[in-house]
Amino acid sequence: AELIPEKGIDDFVDAATLIRAEVPRARFVIAGDGPERENLMRKVEAQGLTGVVEFRGWLPSGLDLFEEVDGFVLPSYEEGLPWVVLEAMACRRPTVATNVGGIPEIITDGENGLLVQAGDPASIAVAVLSLINNPEWALEVGERGRQHVESRFSAYREMTEIEALYDQAMRARRCRK
16 A cells, blocks of 8 residues: 555554454554655554564565465555455455445455444454454455455456447447437
């Protein structure tokens, strides 16, 4: 993510503190860069999370990172239809994201991911802890996320829908002649 206030990474750091109080072995990765990086690093240090929260910087894709992590959190205050959520779900990572923008079009809360309120670190922590404390359920959520992405967002499906729109437009054009 671009490390800007709208991405809610500050809330993620607060949630990490709450999660660590319950699960001391938990570790966190922040991927991205931007103007808030230094402030976030200071906050991580002030909250005693140095060595627990790793800043990876800008990555061209989250796909490699998803092989290393057990779950994904997107704490944004605003989004369109974030590809990173689709990537995480395609990699079978249980996903926690805020209920903003197009995210509810991707995630059905409790089925293929978890939705939380933006600006609420405690709800992020509760959602993540529910996954940590129920690893079998977390795997099921991740698998349902993968199935959802395959059924609704695959390249084949996108091409089929584009072809159908093209065919419809051509039929409409012929009718007008």
